[in-house]
Amino acid sequence: MRALTVENVVKSYGGPIVLDGVSLAIDPGKILGIIGPNGSGKTTLFSVISGAFTPSSGKIFLAGRDVTALGASARAIAGIGRTFQVPQTFSHMSVYENVLVAAEFAAGLKGREGEEAAFQALKVCGLESRGNLVAGTLPLLDRKRLELARALATKPSVLLLDEIAGGLTDDEAADVARIIKALAASGIAVIWIEHLVHVLTHAADELAVLGEGRIIAQGEPHETMRTPKVRQIYLGMEPDIDDLDQ
Ligand SMILES: Nc1ncnc2c1ncn2[C@@H]1O[C@H](COP(=O)(O)OP(=O)(O)OP(=O)(O)O)[C@@H](O)[C@H]1O
Structure with a gap:
Protein backbone atom coordinates (compact mmCIF):
# COMPACT_ATOMS: atom_id res chain seq x y z
CA MET A 1 0.00 0.00 0.00
CA ARG A 2 1.20 3.54 -0.80
CA ALA A 3 2.36 5.41 2.31
CA LEU A 4 0.79 8.63 1.03
CA THR A 5 -1.33 9.56 -1.97
CA VAL A 6 -2.14 13.12 -3.01
CA GLU A 7 -5.08 13.07 -5.41
CA ASN A 8 -5.79 15.98 -7.74
CA VAL A 9 -5.24 18.68 -5.10
CA VAL A 10 -6.22 22.24 -5.92
CA LYS A 11 -5.44 25.09 -3.50
CA SER A 12 -6.02 28.80 -3.64
CA TYR A 13 -5.68 31.17 -0.70
CA GLY A 14 -8.64 33.14 -2.00
CA GLY A 15 -6.79 34.69 -4.96
CA PRO A 16 -4.96 32.88 -7.77
CA ILE A 17 -4.71 29.09 -7.81
CA VAL A 18 -1.46 28.03 -6.10
CA LEU A 19 -1.80 24.24 -6.57
CA ASP A 20 -3.54 23.28 -9.77
CA GLY A 21 -4.42 19.59 -9.73
CA VAL A 22 -1.37 18.03 -8.06
CA SER A 23 -1.31 14.23 -7.78
CA LEU A 24 1.54 12.14 -6.43
CA ALA A 25 2.15 9.01 -4.40
CA ILE A 26 5.02 7.54 -2.42
CA ASP A 27 5.75 4.07 -1.07
CA PRO A 28 7.19 3.29 2.38
CA GLY A 29 11.00 3.46 2.40
CA LYS A 30 11.29 5.80 -0.59
CA ILE A 31 12.56 9.36 -0.95
CA LEU A 32 10.63 11.68 -3.28
CA GLY A 33 12.42 14.97 -3.97
CA ILE A 34 10.42 18.08 -4.86
CA ILE A 35 11.98 21.06 -6.61
CA GLY A 36 10.56 24.11 -8.32
CA PRO A 37 11.12 27.85 -8.63
CA ASN A 38 10.17 30.26 -5.84
CA GLY A 39 6.43 30.56 -5.51
CA SER A 40 5.69 27.36 -7.47
CA GLY A 41 3.68 25.96 -4.53
CA LYS A 42 6.12 23.59 -2.80
CA THR A 43 5.52 24.75 0.77
CA THR A 44 1.78 25.01 0.10
CA LEU A 45 1.84 21.37 -1.01
CA PHE A 46 3.38 20.44 2.37
CA SER A 47 0.84 22.54 4.23
CA VAL A 48 -1.98 20.76 2.45
CA ILE A 49 -0.44 17.31 3.13
CA SER A 50 0.26 18.10 6.80
CA GLY A 51 -3.20 19.56 7.38
CA ALA A 52 -2.10 23.14 8.13
CA PHE A 53 -4.35 24.17 5.23
CA THR A 54 -7.36 22.42 3.71
CA PRO A 55 -7.22 21.92 -0.05
CA SER A 56 -9.87 23.74 -2.11
CA SER A 57 -10.52 20.34 -3.71
CA GLY A 58 -8.80 16.96 -3.98
CA LYS A 59 -7.89 14.35 -1.39
CA ILE A 60 -5.00 13.15 0.79
CA PHE A 61 -4.72 9.46 1.72
CA LEU A 62 -2.37 8.19 4.44
CA ALA A 63 -1.79 4.44 4.05
CA GLY A 64 -5.09 4.24 2.18
CA ARG A 65 -7.06 6.23 4.77
CA ASP A 66 -8.69 9.47 3.63
CA VAL A 67 -7.26 12.11 6.01
CA THR A 68 -8.39 15.17 4.03
CA ALA A 69 -10.84 16.25 6.73
CA LEU A 70 -8.32 15.90 9.59
CA GLY A 71 -6.52 18.95 11.01
CA ALA A 72 -2.76 19.23 11.50
CA SER A 73 -2.67 17.72 15.03
CA ALA A 74 -4.71 14.68 14.04
CA ARG A 75 -2.52 14.15 10.98
CA ALA A 76 0.65 14.39 13.10
CA ILE A 77 -0.75 11.74 15.41
CA ALA A 78 -1.78 9.65 12.37
CA GLY A 79 1.84 9.65 11.17
CA ILE A 80 2.67 12.74 9.11
CA GLY A 81 5.81 14.47 10.43
CA ARG A 82 7.16 17.77 9.12
CA THR A 83 10.19 20.03 9.34
CA PHE A 84 9.93 23.71 8.51
CA VAL A 99 12.47 16.76 21.06
CA LEU A 100 10.41 15.59 24.03
CA VAL A 101 7.89 18.40 23.51
CA ALA A 102 7.49 17.30 19.88
CA ALA A 103 6.90 13.68 20.94
CA GLU A 104 4.45 14.61 23.70
CA PHE A 105 2.49 17.49 22.23
CA ALA A 106 2.69 16.93 18.46
CA ALA A 107 2.33 13.15 18.51
CA GLY A 108 0.60 12.55 21.86
CA LEU A 109 3.32 10.14 23.06
CA LYS A 110 3.17 10.33 26.84
CA GLY A 111 5.49 9.18 29.67
CA ARG A 112 8.03 6.47 28.84
CA GLU A 113 6.83 6.23 25.23
CA GLY A 114 7.53 9.93 24.64
CA GLU A 115 10.91 9.77 26.38
CA GLU A 116 11.93 6.72 24.38
CA ALA A 117 10.82 8.34 21.08
CA ALA A 118 12.77 11.51 21.98
CA PHE A 119 15.91 9.57 22.92
CA GLN A 120 15.78 7.45 19.75
CA ALA A 121 15.27 10.52 17.57
CA LEU A 122 18.30 12.26 19.12
CA LYS A 123 20.38 9.13 18.63
CA VAL A 124 19.45 8.66 14.96
CA CYS A 125 20.26 12.33 14.31
CA GLY A 126 23.64 12.14 16.08
CA LEU A 127 22.61 14.47 18.91
CA GLU A 128 22.55 12.05 21.86
CA SER A 129 25.59 13.66 23.47
CA ARG A 130 24.11 17.15 23.06
CA GLY A 131 20.76 16.65 24.79
CA ASN A 132 21.56 19.06 27.64
CA LEU A 133 22.74 21.94 25.48
CA VAL A 134 20.51 24.98 25.04
CA ALA A 135 19.06 24.70 21.53
CA GLY A 136 19.74 28.34 20.66
CA THR A 137 23.49 27.84 21.10
CA LEU A 138 23.77 25.08 18.47
CA PRO A 139 25.61 25.65 15.18
CA LEU A 140 23.47 25.51 12.02
CA LEU A 141 24.14 21.85 11.19
CA ASP A 142 23.04 20.76 14.67
CA ARG A 143 19.98 23.02 14.49
CA LYS A 144 19.05 21.23 11.26
CA ARG A 145 19.63 17.86 12.95
CA LEU A 146 17.44 19.02 15.84
CA GLU A 147 14.66 20.08 13.46
CA LEU A 148 14.90 16.61 11.94
CA ALA A 149 14.92 14.94 15.37
CA ARG A 150 11.80 16.87 16.40
CA ALA A 151 9.92 15.58 13.36
CA LEU A 152 11.25 12.09 13.93
CA ALA A 153 10.17 12.03 17.58
CA THR A 154 6.56 12.07 16.37
CA LYS A 155 7.23 8.58 14.92
CA PRO A 156 6.10 9.47 11.42
CA SER A 157 5.35 7.01 8.63
CA VAL A 158 5.58 9.95 6.21
CA LEU A 159 8.21 12.64 6.78
CA LEU A 160 8.00 16.02 5.01
CA LEU A 161 11.31 17.90 4.86
CA ASP A 162 11.22 21.57 3.86
CA GLU A 163 14.71 22.71 2.85
CA ILE A 164 16.46 20.83 5.64
CA ALA A 165 19.80 21.24 3.82
CA GLY A 166 19.36 24.97 3.12
CA GLY A 167 22.39 27.03 4.20
CA LEU A 168 24.61 24.01 4.81
CA THR A 169 27.97 23.34 3.15
CA ASP A 170 28.15 20.42 0.71
CA ASP A 171 29.75 18.20 3.36
CA GLU A 172 27.13 19.13 5.95
CA ALA A 173 24.31 18.56 3.45
CA ALA A 174 25.79 15.14 2.68
CA ASP A 175 25.80 14.39 6.41
CA VAL A 176 22.09 15.27 6.70
CA ALA A 177 21.35 13.28 3.52
CA ARG A 178 22.99 10.21 5.11
CA ILE A 179 20.67 10.46 8.10
CA ILE A 180 17.65 10.88 5.83
CA LYS A 181 18.60 7.86 3.71
CA ALA A 182 18.88 5.79 6.89
CA LEU A 183 15.41 6.94 7.93
CA ALA A 184 14.00 5.92 4.57
CA ALA A 185 15.79 2.57 4.82
CA SER A 186 13.94 2.02 8.11
CA GLY A 187 10.63 2.25 6.20
CA ILE A 188 9.69 5.94 6.47
CA ALA A 189 8.39 7.56 3.27
CA VAL A 190 10.27 10.86 2.83
CA ILE A 191 9.10 13.79 0.72
CA TRP A 192 11.89 16.33 0.54
CA ILE A 193 11.74 19.90 -0.81
CA GLU A 194 15.15 21.37 -1.51
CA HIS A 195 16.60 24.19 -3.57
CA LEU A 196 19.95 22.37 -3.73
CA VAL A 197 19.12 20.17 -6.70
CA HIS A 198 22.33 18.12 -6.54
CA VAL A 199 21.50 17.01 -2.98
CA LEU A 200 18.22 15.54 -4.21
CA THR A 201 19.58 14.00 -7.40
CA HIS A 202 21.98 12.02 -5.20
CA ALA A 203 19.58 11.13 -2.39
CA ALA A 204 16.11 10.80 -3.92
CA ASP A 205 14.61 7.75 -5.60
CA GLU A 206 12.32 10.00 -7.58
CA LEU A 207 12.14 13.71 -8.34
CA ALA A 208 9.04 15.81 -9.01
CA VAL A 209 9.30 19.33 -10.42
CA LEU A 210 6.61 21.88 -9.61
CA GLY A 211 5.99 24.81 -11.92
CA GLU A 212 3.18 27.28 -11.30
CA GLY A 213 1.27 24.83 -9.15
CA ARG A 214 1.52 21.82 -11.48
CA ILE A 215 3.87 18.86 -11.61
CA ILE A 216 5.68 19.48 -14.89
CA ALA A 217 8.05 16.50 -14.71
CA GLN A 218 8.49 13.48 -12.48
CA GLY A 219 10.63 10.34 -12.47
CA GLU A 220 14.18 9.14 -11.92
CA PRO A 221 16.06 12.27 -10.74
CA HIS A 222 18.71 12.57 -13.46
CA GLU A 223 16.24 11.80 -16.25
CA THR A 224 13.83 14.34 -14.80
CA MET A 225 16.50 17.06 -14.74
CA ARG A 226 17.20 16.39 -18.41
CA THR A 227 13.65 16.95 -19.64
CA PRO A 228 13.36 20.10 -21.80
CA LYS A 229 10.81 21.87 -19.54
CA VAL A 230 13.02 21.41 -16.48
CA ARG A 231 16.17 22.44 -18.35
CA GLN A 232 14.40 25.62 -19.38
CA ILE A 233 13.57 26.52 -15.78
CA TYR A 234 17.00 25.66 -14.37
CA LEU A 235 19.07 27.03 -17.23
CA GLY A 236 21.41 29.55 -15.65
CA MET A 237 20.34 28.60 -12.12
CA GLU A 238 21.84 25.10 -12.31
CA PRO A 239 24.52 25.48 -15.00
CA ASP A 240 25.83 22.05 -14.15
CA ILE A 241 22.77 19.94 -14.97
CA ASP A 242 24.97 17.66 -17.10
CA ASP A 243 27.35 17.26 -14.16
CA LEU A 244 24.63 16.08 -11.77
CA ASP A 245 25.37 12.49 -12.82
CA GLN A 246 28.88 12.66 -11.39
N1 LIG B 1 -0.60 31.79 3.70
C1 LIG B 1 -0.66 32.30 2.46
N2 LIG B 1 -1.61 33.20 2.12
C2 LIG B 1 -1.68 33.71 0.87
N3 LIG B 1 -0.85 33.37 -0.14
C3 LIG B 1 0.13 32.49 0.14
C4 LIG B 1 0.26 31.89 1.44
N4 LIG B 1 1.32 31.03 1.41
C5 LIG B 1 1.81 31.08 0.15
N5 LIG B 1 1.09 31.94 -0.60
C6 LIG B 1 1.32 32.25 -2.04
O1 LIG B 1 1.24 31.01 -2.74
C7 LIG B 1 2.23 30.97 -3.77
C8 LIG B 1 3.08 29.71 -3.56
O2 LIG B 1 3.85 29.88 -2.36
P1 LIG B 1 4.68 28.70 -1.71
O3 LIG B 1 5.34 29.24 -0.48
O4 LIG B 1 3.84 27.50 -1.57
O5 LIG B 1 5.77 28.43 -2.85
P2 LIG B 1 7.20 27.76 -2.74
O6 LIG B 1 7.38 27.01 -4.01
O7 LIG B 1 7.32 27.01 -1.47
O8 LIG B 1 8.15 29.03 -2.71
P3 LIG B 1 9.61 29.20 -2.03
O9 LIG B 1 10.55 28.34 -2.82
O10 LIG B 1 9.88 30.68 -2.22
O11 LIG B 1 9.51 28.79 -0.59
C9 LIG B 1 3.00 32.26 -3.71
O12 LIG B 1 2.48 33.13 -4.66
C10 LIG B 1 2.73 32.76 -2.30
O13 LIG B 1 2.77 34.16 -2.26
Whole structure:
Protein backbone atom coordinates (compact mmCIF):
# COMPACT_ATOMS: atom_id res chain seq x y z
CA MET A 1 0.00 0.00 0.00
CA ARG A 2 1.20 3.54 -0.80
CA ALA A 3 2.36 5.41 2.31
CA LEU A 4 0.79 8.63 1.03
CA THR A 5 -1.33 9.56 -1.97
CA VAL A 6 -2.14 13.12 -3.01
CA GLU A 7 -5.08 13.07 -5.41
CA ASN A 8 -5.79 15.98 -7.74
CA VAL A 9 -5.24 18.68 -5.10
CA VAL A 10 -6.22 22.24 -5.92
CA LYS A 11 -5.44 25.09 -3.50
CA SER A 12 -6.02 28.80 -3.64
CA TYR A 13 -5.68 31.17 -0.70
CA GLY A 14 -8.64 33.14 -2.00
CA GLY A 15 -6.79 34.69 -4.96
CA PRO A 16 -4.96 32.88 -7.77
CA ILE A 17 -4.71 29.09 -7.81
CA VAL A 18 -1.46 28.03 -6.10
CA LEU A 19 -1.80 24.24 -6.57
CA ASP A 20 -3.54 23.28 -9.77
CA GLY A 21 -4.42 19.59 -9.73
CA VAL A 22 -1.37 18.03 -8.06
CA SER A 23 -1.31 14.23 -7.78
CA LEU A 24 1.54 12.14 -6.43
CA ALA A 25 2.15 9.01 -4.40
CA ILE A 26 5.02 7.54 -2.42
CA ASP A 27 5.75 4.07 -1.07
CA PRO A 28 7.19 3.29 2.38
CA GLY A 29 11.00 3.46 2.40
CA LYS A 30 11.29 5.80 -0.59
CA ILE A 31 12.56 9.36 -0.95
CA LEU A 32 10.63 11.68 -3.28
CA GLY A 33 12.42 14.97 -3.97
CA ILE A 34 10.42 18.08 -4.86
CA ILE A 35 11.98 21.06 -6.61
CA GLY A 36 10.56 24.11 -8.32
CA PRO A 37 11.12 27.85 -8.63
CA ASN A 38 10.17 30.26 -5.84
CA GLY A 39 6.43 30.56 -5.51
CA SER A 40 5.69 27.36 -7.47
CA GLY A 41 3.68 25.96 -4.53
CA LYS A 42 6.12 23.59 -2.80
CA THR A 43 5.52 24.75 0.77
CA THR A 44 1.78 25.01 0.10
CA LEU A 45 1.84 21.37 -1.01
CA PHE A 46 3.38 20.44 2.37
CA SER A 47 0.84 22.54 4.23
CA VAL A 48 -1.98 20.76 2.45
CA ILE A 49 -0.44 17.31 3.13
CA SER A 50 0.26 18.10 6.80
CA GLY A 51 -3.20 19.56 7.38
CA ALA A 52 -2.10 23.14 8.13
CA PHE A 53 -4.35 24.17 5.23
CA THR A 54 -7.36 22.42 3.71
CA PRO A 55 -7.22 21.92 -0.05
CA SER A 56 -9.87 23.74 -2.11
CA SER A 57 -10.52 20.34 -3.71
CA GLY A 58 -8.80 16.96 -3.98
CA LYS A 59 -7.89 14.35 -1.39
CA ILE A 60 -5.00 13.15 0.79
CA PHE A 61 -4.72 9.46 1.72
CA LEU A 62 -2.37 8.19 4.44
CA ALA A 63 -1.79 4.44 4.05
CA GLY A 64 -5.09 4.24 2.18
CA ARG A 65 -7.06 6.23 4.77
CA ASP A 66 -8.69 9.47 3.63
CA VAL A 67 -7.26 12.11 6.01
CA THR A 68 -8.39 15.17 4.03
CA ALA A 69 -10.84 16.25 6.73
CA LEU A 70 -8.32 15.90 9.59
CA GLY A 71 -6.52 18.95 11.01
CA ALA A 72 -2.76 19.23 11.50
CA SER A 73 -2.67 17.72 15.03
CA ALA A 74 -4.71 14.68 14.04
CA ARG A 75 -2.52 14.15 10.98
CA ALA A 76 0.65 14.39 13.10
CA ILE A 77 -0.75 11.74 15.41
CA ALA A 78 -1.78 9.65 12.37
CA GLY A 79 1.84 9.65 11.17
CA ILE A 80 2.67 12.74 9.11
CA GLY A 81 5.81 14.47 10.43
CA ARG A 82 7.16 17.77 9.12
CA THR A 83 10.19 20.03 9.34
CA PHE A 84 9.93 23.71 8.51
CA GLN A 85 11.95 26.03 6.28
CA VAL A 86 12.46 28.23 9.33
CA PRO A 87 13.30 25.81 12.18
CA GLN A 88 10.54 25.69 14.80
CA THR A 89 12.86 24.89 17.70
CA PHE A 90 12.46 26.59 21.10
CA SER A 91 15.83 28.31 21.39
CA HIS A 92 15.76 28.72 25.21
CA MET A 93 14.98 25.04 25.86
CA SER A 94 17.46 22.17 25.87
CA VAL A 95 17.92 19.95 22.85
CA TYR A 96 16.29 17.03 24.67
CA GLU A 97 13.33 19.13 25.87
CA ASN A 98 12.72 20.32 22.31
CA VAL A 99 12.47 16.76 21.06
CA LEU A 100 10.41 15.59 24.03
CA VAL A 101 7.89 18.40 23.51
CA ALA A 102 7.49 17.30 19.88
CA ALA A 103 6.90 13.68 20.94
CA GLU A 104 4.45 14.61 23.70
CA PHE A 105 2.49 17.49 22.23
CA ALA A 106 2.69 16.93 18.46
CA ALA A 107 2.33 13.15 18.51
CA GLY A 108 0.60 12.55 21.86
CA LEU A 109 3.32 10.14 23.06
CA LYS A 110 3.17 10.33 26.84
CA GLY A 111 5.49 9.18 29.67
CA ARG A 112 8.03 6.47 28.84
CA GLU A 113 6.83 6.23 25.23
CA GLY A 114 7.53 9.93 24.64
CA GLU A 115 10.91 9.77 26.38
CA GLU A 116 11.93 6.72 24.38
CA ALA A 117 10.82 8.34 21.08
CA ALA A 118 12.77 11.51 21.98
CA PHE A 119 15.91 9.57 22.92
CA GLN A 120 15.78 7.45 19.75
CA ALA A 121 15.27 10.52 17.57
CA LEU A 122 18.30 12.26 19.12
CA LYS A 123 20.38 9.13 18.63
CA VAL A 124 19.45 8.66 14.96
CA CYS A 125 20.26 12.33 14.31
CA GLY A 126 23.64 12.14 16.08
CA LEU A 127 22.61 14.47 18.91
CA GLU A 128 22.55 12.05 21.86
CA SER A 129 25.59 13.66 23.47
CA ARG A 130 24.11 17.15 23.06
CA GLY A 131 20.76 16.65 24.79
CA ASN A 132 21.56 19.06 27.64
CA LEU A 133 22.74 21.94 25.48
CA VAL A 134 20.51 24.98 25.04
CA ALA A 135 19.06 24.70 21.53
CA GLY A 136 19.74 28.34 20.66
CA THR A 137 23.49 27.84 21.10
CA LEU A 138 23.77 25.08 18.47
CA PRO A 139 25.61 25.65 15.18
CA LEU A 140 23.47 25.51 12.02
CA LEU A 141 24.14 21.85 11.19
CA ASP A 142 23.04 20.76 14.67
CA ARG A 143 19.98 23.02 14.49
CA LYS A 144 19.05 21.23 11.26
CA ARG A 145 19.63 17.86 12.95
CA LEU A 146 17.44 19.02 15.84
CA GLU A 147 14.66 20.08 13.46
CA LEU A 148 14.90 16.61 11.94
CA ALA A 149 14.92 14.94 15.37
CA ARG A 150 11.80 16.87 16.40
CA ALA A 151 9.92 15.58 13.36
CA LEU A 152 11.25 12.09 13.93
CA ALA A 153 10.17 12.03 17.58
CA THR A 154 6.56 12.07 16.37
CA LYS A 155 7.23 8.58 14.92
CA PRO A 156 6.10 9.47 11.42
CA SER A 157 5.35 7.01 8.63
CA VAL A 158 5.58 9.95 6.21
CA LEU A 159 8.21 12.64 6.78
CA LEU A 160 8.00 16.02 5.01
CA LEU A 161 11.31 17.90 4.86
CA ASP A 162 11.22 21.57 3.86
CA GLU A 163 14.71 22.71 2.85
CA ILE A 164 16.46 20.83 5.64
CA ALA A 165 19.80 21.24 3.82
CA GLY A 166 19.36 24.97 3.12
CA GLY A 167 22.39 27.03 4.20
CA LEU A 168 24.61 24.01 4.81
CA THR A 169 27.97 23.34 3.15
CA ASP A 170 28.15 20.42 0.71
CA ASP A 171 29.75 18.20 3.36
CA GLU A 172 27.13 19.13 5.95
CA ALA A 173 24.31 18.56 3.45
CA ALA A 174 25.79 15.14 2.68
CA ASP A 175 25.80 14.39 6.41
CA VAL A 176 22.09 15.27 6.70
CA ALA A 177 21.35 13.28 3.52
CA ARG A 178 22.99 10.21 5.11
CA ILE A 179 20.67 10.46 8.10
CA ILE A 180 17.65 10.88 5.83
CA LYS A 181 18.60 7.86 3.71
CA ALA A 182 18.88 5.79 6.89
CA LEU A 183 15.41 6.94 7.93
CA ALA A 184 14.00 5.92 4.57
CA ALA A 185 15.79 2.57 4.82
CA SER A 186 13.94 2.02 8.11
CA GLY A 187 10.63 2.25 6.20
CA ILE A 188 9.69 5.94 6.47
CA ALA A 189 8.39 7.56 3.27
CA VAL A 190 10.27 10.86 2.83
CA ILE A 191 9.10 13.79 0.72
CA TRP A 192 11.89 16.33 0.54
CA ILE A 193 11.74 19.90 -0.81
CA GLU A 194 15.15 21.37 -1.51
CA HIS A 195 16.60 24.19 -3.57
CA LEU A 196 19.95 22.37 -3.73
CA VAL A 197 19.12 20.17 -6.70
CA HIS A 198 22.33 18.12 -6.54
CA VAL A 199 21.50 17.01 -2.98
CA LEU A 200 18.22 15.54 -4.21
CA THR A 201 19.58 14.00 -7.40
CA HIS A 202 21.98 12.02 -5.20
CA ALA A 203 19.58 11.13 -2.39
CA ALA A 204 16.11 10.80 -3.92
CA ASP A 205 14.61 7.75 -5.60
CA GLU A 206 12.32 10.00 -7.58
CA LEU A 207 12.14 13.71 -8.34
CA ALA A 208 9.04 15.81 -9.01
CA VAL A 209 9.30 19.33 -10.42
CA LEU A 210 6.61 21.88 -9.61
CA GLY A 211 5.99 24.81 -11.92
CA GLU A 212 3.18 27.28 -11.30
CA GLY A 213 1.27 24.83 -9.15
CA ARG A 214 1.52 21.82 -11.48
CA ILE A 215 3.87 18.86 -11.61
CA ILE A 216 5.68 19.48 -14.89
CA ALA A 217 8.05 16.50 -14.71
CA GLN A 218 8.49 13.48 -12.48
CA GLY A 219 10.63 10.34 -12.47
CA GLU A 220 14.18 9.14 -11.92
CA PRO A 221 16.06 12.27 -10.74
CA HIS A 222 18.71 12.57 -13.46
CA GLU A 223 16.24 11.80 -16.25
CA THR A 224 13.83 14.34 -14.80
CA MET A 225 16.50 17.06 -14.74
CA ARG A 226 17.20 16.39 -18.41
CA THR A 227 13.65 16.95 -19.64
CA PRO A 228 13.36 20.10 -21.80
CA LYS A 229 10.81 21.87 -19.54
CA VAL A 230 13.02 21.41 -16.48
CA ARG A 231 16.17 22.44 -18.35
CA GLN A 232 14.40 25.62 -19.38
CA ILE A 233 13.57 26.52 -15.78
CA TYR A 234 17.00 25.66 -14.37
CA LEU A 235 19.07 27.03 -17.23
CA GLY A 236 21.41 29.55 -15.65
CA MET A 237 20.34 28.60 -12.12
CA GLU A 238 21.84 25.10 -12.31
CA PRO A 239 24.52 25.48 -15.00
CA ASP A 240 25.83 22.05 -14.15
CA ILE A 241 22.77 19.94 -14.97
CA ASP A 242 24.97 17.66 -17.10
CA ASP A 243 27.35 17.26 -14.16
CA LEU A 244 24.63 16.08 -11.77
CA ASP A 245 25.37 12.49 -12.82
CA GLN A 246 28.88 12.66 -11.39
N1 LIG B 1 -0.60 31.79 3.70
C1 LIG B 1 -0.66 32.30 2.46
N2 LIG B 1 -1.61 33.20 2.12
C2 LIG B 1 -1.68 33.71 0.87
N3 LIG B 1 -0.85 33.37 -0.14
C3 LIG B 1 0.13 32.49 0.14
C4 LIG B 1 0.26 31.89 1.44
N4 LIG B 1 1.32 31.03 1.41
C5 LIG B 1 1.81 31.08 0.15
N5 LIG B 1 1.09 31.94 -0.60
C6 LIG B 1 1.32 32.25 -2.04
O1 LIG B 1 1.24 31.01 -2.74
C7 LIG B 1 2.23 30.97 -3.77
C8 LIG B 1 3.08 29.71 -3.56
O2 LIG B 1 3.85 29.88 -2.36
P1 LIG B 1 4.68 28.70 -1.71
O3 LIG B 1 5.34 29.24 -0.48
O4 LIG B 1 3.84 27.50 -1.57
O5 LIG B 1 5.77 28.43 -2.85
P2 LIG B 1 7.20 27.76 -2.74
O6 LIG B 1 7.38 27.01 -4.01
O7 LIG B 1 7.32 27.01 -1.47
O8 LIG B 1 8.15 29.03 -2.71
P3 LIG B 1 9.61 29.20 -2.03
O9 LIG B 1 10.55 28.34 -2.82
O10 LIG B 1 9.88 30.68 -2.22
O11 LIG B 1 9.51 28.79 -0.59
C9 LIG B 1 3.00 32.26 -3.71
O12 LIG B 1 2.48 33.13 -4.66
C10 LIG B 1 2.73 32.76 -2.30
O13 LIG B 1 2.77 34.16 -2.26
